[in-house]
Amino acid sequence: MSAVLSPTNTASTAPQAGPWRRALWRLRRRRVAMFGLAIVAAFVVLALAAPWIAPHDPIATSWGAIRKAPSSEHWFGTDEIGRDVLSRVVWGTQASLLAGVVSVSISLALGVPIGLLAGFLGGIVDGLISRVTDAFLACPFLILAIAMAAFLGPSLTNAMIAIGVSATPIFVRLTRAQVLNVKVEDYIEAARAVGNPPWRIALRHVLPNVTAPLIVQATLAIAAAVIAEASLSFLGLGQQPPAPSWGSMLNTAKNYVDQAPWMAIWPGLAIFCLVLAFNLLGDGLRDALDPRQR
Amino acid sequence: MLEFLLRRLAQIVPTLVFVSVLIFGLQQLLPGDPAQILAGEEQDPGVIAHLREKMHLDEPLPLRYGYWIGGVLQGDLGESVRTQQPVLELVLQKLPVTIQLALMAFTIALAIGIPAGIVSAVGRGTWWDSAANAFALWGISTPNFWLGILLILLFSVQLGWLPASGYVSPFEDLRANLAAMVMPAFVLGNAIAAVLMRHMRSAMLQVLSSDYVRTARAKGLRERVVVLKHALRNALTPVITLGALELGTLLSGAVLTEQVFTIPGFGKLIVDSVFNRDYAVVQGVVLVTATAYIALNLLADLAYFLANPRLRG
Numbered sequence: 335m336s337a338v339l340s341p342t343n344t345a346s347t348a349p350q351a352g353p354w355r356r357a358l359w360r361l362r363r364r365r366v367a368m369f370g371l372a373i374v375a376a377f378v379v380l381a382l383a384a385p386w387i388a389p390h391d392p393i394a395t396s397w398g399a400i401r402k403a404p405s406s407e408h409w410f411g412t413d414e415i416g417r418d419v420l421s422r423v424v425w426g427t428q429a430s431l432l433a434g435v436v437s438v439s440i441s442l443a444l445g446v447p448i449g450l451l452a453g454f455l456g457g458i459v460d461g462l463i464s465r466v467t468d469a470f471l472a473c474p475f476l477i478l479a480i481a482m483a484a485f486l487g488p489s490l491t492n493a494m495i496a497i498g499v500s501a502t503p504i505f506v507r508l509t510r511a512q513v514l515n516v517k518v519e520d521y522i523e524a525a526r527a528v529g530n531p532p533w534r535i536a537l538r539h540v541l542p543n544v545t546a547p548l549i550v551q552a553t554l555a556i557a558a559a560v561i562a563e564a565s566l567s568f569l570g571l572g573q574q575p576p577a578p579s580w581g582s583m584l585n586t587a588k589n590y591v592d593q594a595p596w597m598a599i600w601p602g603l604a605i606f607c608l609v610l611a612f613n614l615l616g617d618g619l620r621d622a623l624d625p626r627q628r
Numbered sequence: 629m630l631e632f633l634l635r636r637l638a639q640i641v642p643t644l645v646f647v648s649v650l651i652f653g654l655q656q657l658l659p660g661d662p663a664q665i666l667a668g669e670e671q672d673p674g675v676i677a678h679l680r681e682k683m684h685l686d687e688p689l690p691l692r693y694g695y696w697i698g699g700v701l702q703g704d705l706g707e708s709v710r711t712q713q714p715v716l717e718l719v720l721q722k723l724p725v726t727i728q729l730a731l732m733a734f735t736i737a738l739a740i741g742i743p744a745g746i747v748s749a750v751g752r753g754t755w756w757d758s759a760a761n762a763f764a765l766w767g768i769s770t771p772n773f774w775l776g777i778l779l780i781l782l783f784s785v786q787l788g789w790l791p792a793s794g795y796v797s798p799f800e801d802l803r804a805n806l807a808a809m810v811m812p813a814f815v816l817g818n819a820i821a822a823v824l825m826r827h828m829r830s831a832m833l834q835v836l837s838s839d840y841v842r843t844a845r846a847k848g849l850r851e852r853v854v855v856l857k858h859a860l861r862n863a864l865t866p867v868i869t870l871g872a873l874e875l876g877t878l879l880s881g882a883v884l885t886e887q888v889f890t891i892p893g894f895g896k897l898i899v900d901s902v903f904n905r906d907y908a909v910v911q912g913v914v915l916v917t918a919t920a921y922i923a924l925n926l927l928a929d930l931a932y933f934l935a936n937p938r939l940r941g
Contacts, residue, residue, distance in 0.1 A: 469646030473918045476880035484902040485657035592785045602774030610769040
């Protein structure tokens with residue numbers, strides 16, 4: 335990838351569109367990744383259009399329709415208090431996508447600047463940040479998220495914060511490693527030689543050149559965050575009832591698995607499809623943005 | 629060997645210090661006065677005053693950390709607000725159950741992941757490779773609590789072969805114990821098998837393209853001998869370290885698996901403590917888990933060191 339050398343120069347003179355356009359071209363040629371992207375897009379549409387797509391009110395109970403098997407009235411059946419499972423799965427998409435995107439945004443917002451600082455400054459700052467990162471990484475991701483969500487209190491917002499903070503060290507470490515690779519490149523030396531201040535070198539010349547692996551990691555991290563949110567909701571630490579969430583639907587469903595298996599099948603399938611889609615897209619992006627890893 | 633061990637131990641000490649600060653810091657996330665929260669719904673002033681004194685809440689934060697870590701170093705992880713039992717005692721009671729689950733899960737993961745990785749690499753581009761890659765994608769994309777529910781539906785509800793939940797000690801009835809643990813172990817091992825398969829495939833592909841493997845083939849050795857005797861031994865070495873990183877997944881996964889199958893282990897202890905607002909137990913469990921994870925990684929590093937003659941010098 336190329337870089338901008340002059341302190342005042344911007345992307346207008348740098349051929350920065352080149353590598354990105356090539357990567358996009360490579361991505362579009364990977365059918366499996368495009369399949370993943372199509373599924374993600376379908377879920378986004380589902381989340382945004384939930385009020386119009388869902389056939390019933392997701393929290394409306396009906397004592398006359400308790401644990402009804404799938405039928406023409408309720409395609410995915412009903413749950414233990416007569417709510418329509420399809421409508422809850424459709425509305426639950428919002429919580430899962432929101433959790434995935436917001437948690438990873440938190441991780442990026444915290445992890446990238448800290449990693450940039452560690453890699454760029456080095457010395458004591460790097461040593462301190464690296465030790466703190468090691469400490470976070472020593473606590474298994476979900477256990478740390480559960481503990482944080484427990485102390486913060488059960489809610490979707492707190493679950494997203496807990497997941498985001500718990501996943502931050504991965505981005506710190508990745509950014510730091512990438513910065514260490516990039517900062518010894520000739521164009522960084524040149525940027526320094528023409529008198530750029532360190533902050534400008536870090537933001538204008540280093541950061542744009544470490545974004546590709548971060549995009550890949552962020553996509554894969556969304557998949558992990560969707561599972562983590564579902565896990566926390568399954569344990570009762572995420573989205574609170576009666577608001578629909580795939581994880582909390584599975585938590586209830588496990589008690590009725592012998593009487594109403596449909597309650598467990600659909601929300602689980604929805605988690606699986608969304609996570610699979612982000613994993614396929616992430617793998618495709620990795621191949622497209624760094625063909626050497628193929 | 630001793631130098632390597634001492635160097636790794638020296639790296640671990642600051643990590644453990646920061647882990648303890650992080651876990652102590654969790655308490656600061658509690659909104660409001662921790663003593664009032666821990667005192668429960670009754671809000672007895674006597675209990676609140678006792679907790680304030682016991683937790684040194686009137687002291688400055690660094691001093692409170694000092695008291696806490698001092699206790700931890702002497703094996704005092706605090707006391708359960710609910711059962712009044714020492715946290716360490718509770719953890720030690722539950723640990724054997726989770727260790728058995730983790731060992732069974734890791735054995736299943738190795739039994740599936742390693743052969744699948746070898747088959748995938750040896751048959752690169754074939755149907756077997758595609759099937760192994762599809763299995764890996766399935767493994768990393770399936771939430772283990774959902775897989776657990778599906779297995780209960782199939783093997784307990786439909787076929788009636790295995791118990792849906794519960795735990796029997798292996799010392800009481802080994803057969804019943806294995807029957808109760810096989811599904812949870814498979815659920816837990818499934819995701820790790822997928823990751824091991826990917827690592828194994830990648831390591832095998834690298835080794836299979838190396839010169840010494842080409843030489844072995846040129847000598848006329850049978851493919852089976854080349855793969856299993858020459859390539860596998862070297863490909864397994866990096867998988868040891870990468871596999872060790874999955875121990876975190878194992879510990880995290882145990883929390884959900886134990887919840888689905890109602891297994892009274894370490895994971896269920898942390899979830900029950902969360903809902904009982906028994907924060908000392910939550911802190912204790914996270915501390916023990918992190919320490920165990922660090923120790924297991926150290927053991928994996930040692931195994932890697934011993935398995936790699938070049939490192940031994």
